[in-house]
Amino acid sequence: MNDRVVNVILAGLGGQGVLKASEIVSTVAFRAGLDVKQSELHGMSQRGGSVSSDIRFGREIFSPMVPPGEADFLVVVAPDQVEVHRHQLRPCGVLITPDAVDATKLASRRSSNVALLGVLSHHLDFPEEAWLEAIRAAFAEKLHAANLQAFALGRASR
Amino acid sequence: MNVSDRMLLSGDEAVARAALDAGVALGTGYPGTPATEILEHFSEIGGRAKWAPNEKVALEVALGVAFAGARAIAVMKHVGLNVAADPLFTSTYTGVTGALVVMSGDDPGIASSQNEQDSRHYAVAAGIPMLEPADSQEAYDLTLRAIEISERWNIPVLLRMTTRVCHSRTVVRRRAGVTAAPAPHFERDIRGRVMIPAYARTAHRKLRRKLAEIQAWNESCSLNRVEAGEPALGIIASGVSYMHVREVAPRASVLKLAFTYPLPVEKIRAFASGVERCLVVEEGDPYLAEAIRGAGVDVQSKAEMFRFGELDADRVARIIAGDTSPEPPAVPGKPPQLCAGCSHRYVFEAFRKLDCIVAGDIGCYTLGVLPPLEAVDACVCMGASIGVGLGLRHVLPPQQARRVVSVIGDGTFVHSGITGLVEMTYNPPPTGHVVVILDNATTAMTGHQENPSTGRTLEHDPTGKLSFEELARALGIADVVVCDPALDKAGFERVLGECLANGRINLIIARHPCLLIAGTLREYERAAMQCCEALAEDP
Numbered sequence: 119m120n121d122r123v124v125n126v127i128l129a130g131l132g133g134q135g136v137l138k139a140s141e142i143v144s145t146v147a148f149r150a151g152l153d154v155k156q157s158e159l160h161g162m163s164q165r166g167g168s169v170s171s172d173i174r175f176g177r178e179i180f181s182p183m184v185p186p187g188e189a190d191f192l193v194v195v196a197p198d199q200v201e202v203h204r205h206q207l208r209p210c211g212v213l214i215t216p217d218a219v220d221a222t223k224l225a226s227r228r229s230s231n232v233a234l235l236g237v238l239s240h241h242l243d244f245p246e247e248a249w250l251e252a253i254r255a256a257f258a259e260k261l262h263a264a265n266l267q268a269f270a271l272g273r274a275s276r
Numbered sequence: 277m278n279v280s281d282r283m284l285l286s287g288d289e290a291v292a293r294a295a296l297d298a299g300v301a302l303g304t305g306y307p308g309t310p311a312t313e314i315l316e317h318f319s320e321i322g323g324r325a326k327w328a329p330n331e332k333v334a335l336e337v338a339l340g341v342a343f344a345g346a347r348a349i350a351v352m353k354h355v356g357l358n359v360a361a362d363p364l365f366t367s368t369y370t371g372v373t374g375a376l377v378v379m380s381g382d383d384p385g386i387a388s389s390q391n392e393q394d395s396r397h398y399a400v401a402a403g404i405p406m407l408e409p410a411d412s413q414e415a416y417d418l419t420l421r422a423i424e425i426s427e428r429w430n431i432p433v434l435l436r437m438t439t440r441v442c443h444s445r446t447v448v449r450r451r452a453g454v455t456a457a458p459a460p461h462f463e464r465d466i467r468g469r470v471m472i473p474a475y476a477r478t479a480h481r482k483l484r485r486k487l488a489e490i491q492a493w494n495e496s497c498s499l500n501r502v503e504a505g506e507p508a509l510g511i512i513a514s515g516v517s518y519m520h521v522r523e524v525a526p527r528a529s530v531l532k533l534a535f536t537y538p539l540p541v542e543k544i545r546a547f548a549s550g551v552e553r554c555l556v557v558e559e560g561d562p563y564l565a566e567a568i569r570g571a572g573v574d575v576q577s578k579a580e581m582f583r584f585g586e587l588d589a590d591r592v593a594r595i596i597a598g599d600t601s602p603e604p605p606a607v608p609g610k611p612p613q614l615c616a617g618c619s620h621r622y623v624f625e626a627f628r629k630l631d632c633i634v635a636g637d638i639g640c641y642t643l644g645v646l647p648p649l650e651a652v653d654a655c656v657c658m659g660a661s662i663g664v665g666l667g668l669r670h671v672l673p674p675q676q677a678r679r680v681v682s683v684i685g686d687g688t689f690v691h692s693g694i695t696g697l698v699e700m701t702y703n704p705p706p707t708g709h710v711v712v713i714l715d716n717a718t719t720a721m722t723g724h725q726e727n728p729s730t731g732r733t734l735e736h737d738p739t740g741k742l743s744f745e746e747l748a749r750a751l752g753i754a755d756v757v758v759c760d761p762a763l764d765k766a767g768f769e770r771v772l773g774e775c776l777a778n779g780r781i782n783l784i785i786a787r788h789p790c791l792l793i794a795g796t797l798r799e800y801e802r803a804a805m806q807c808c809e810a811l812a813e814d815p
Contacts (some may be wrong), residue, residue, distance in 0.1 A: 119743075131610060132612065141445075144284060145284065148284040148447065148791045154446065154447060155411070155445070155446045156284075156443070156444065156445040156446075157440060157443065157444040157445075158443055158444075165609055166610070166612055166615070167609065167611050167612030167613070167614055169611025170608045170609075179446075180520070180523040181516075181519045181520045181522075181523040181588070181589050182411070182440060182444035182446065182516065182519065183440070183520075183589065185523065185561075185588065185589035185590060186588070186589075186590050198610070199609070199610070201607070202607050202608070202609050202610075203607075207606065219702060220313050238583055251456060260343040268504060
């Protein structure tokens, strides 16, 4: 990883695991020894409203918020939230939507957040084991199988 | 320092971690976004934490802890500081023997609040030293420093944070060498702690002397640092605004302030005189800019349009450029709503059906204001539903007055509704009144915290339980009806209709557990039953 700051935005609706997914991404970057800032606004999120989380990592991060129009990756778990966030993406940034993964193949429909992280993981320079470790750390043991399957599905779909 | 000392923590978690590392004897507070997680995390990692009925009580309990020579932290959101303002203003007179940190979480941009107040004004008004962290590391460090300052000058310290700092996760390294917490002990200090006028006059002068000393100390304090850059532009910033400044103006000279009351005026003057253009970048009210100008230092400040909402890198770039052209409108997201099947929905449907004028309150049920329900006519602050409803009843023409109801949740009722209920029995309006308590057995909006009416502590262990029915009857309210609006929708409507018509003062308790934690509630109850049985068997 060079000096460049990587900006990721995860978005969706309350209850879709946006904050859980962003915890996983930031944990992976943190354990790689990078400076990390992850920022979200919650409070109303549990009531089904829009939720988004900014994750920035690199050698040194200042603002915890991705500056408008500077997201390198925009991962959106709810299809109807794409247009809400599209303007945050860089002109050459990568948009990852639920279409990226065949949802019918998910062991649990609730794991689409982690499946999209599988897709994101392709584009980032972290070893696969680091992702798996962060996923295991983020969920109770009974949820490991479904989430690891979702991650593998996302990672295999390119 | 080993590797495990490097952690990724939210600002809230960092405050809790520092409180634990400093041996804080008790953390008190009331849930409120963005500060709720501090006490939850403090308890989780082994600290002793308690939810109080409201912020005023929380601060009073914390003050008692600090009178006993121990370290205390009281945690609340910005509007909670208003509730706690009464003890706050006199706690600076009495001072403390141990340490007292008052944490207030401001909400610029109003992510989840009823106003956008800038609590920094409280520091000036109450004469309480104030620290403002910019990220989680500073939240950790400044909590420790707040304790040191509090103990050194025997004064409470305000730790003022914002939603962005509370809820952002950033890297934190713990500090070694925190001084051990003193053992609690009582020493009598009648003149110092009993604020009758004669002693309070002396205490006020003493406070001002302390603040003058602290200001002098702050002039050379390392918490405010100059980051040298090009002299063409010098920026004074505090809190998360500093981070945005570093993002967009990497070459500027920066005076980063963390100890923002009493301000290090001479340090600021020296910085300003060393740069060609000196600009203050701050979120919310122009607190720093006005204080600095008041001290006779000529600085520029942001345009009025940036008083509103959070700052971000783009807005800070605009402030620096003096760009006041209209900002692009925010793309609307999906607003939150009452959960499908939530029992509150049935209550608001009944209000609509009976054409009620609804004095509402703070909680999930405030969402009853949004389409399609649109069944809330006022929402001001915690507990206001009852007073506002009574006021409407007192003066509206009878045919309108009879349609007024006050609706309030269980947690909010305990927080600030009890005195409203007393007002209803003391000064009943000519048409009577109807108060509806929505009792869903939890403080749902902030993430399902316990409160005195759930009968469980912060850790969900059984404790004394406040009964709304018995309280109301003790206050002299004869008409108390308990019903379940989800299981018996028609029954609730009938009861509401009868209460509106009877011209007396009525309390309806609409009781149905929050759907989101119904299973968890059953587990708590099962555990409590087992606990009771075990006690019964063990004489």
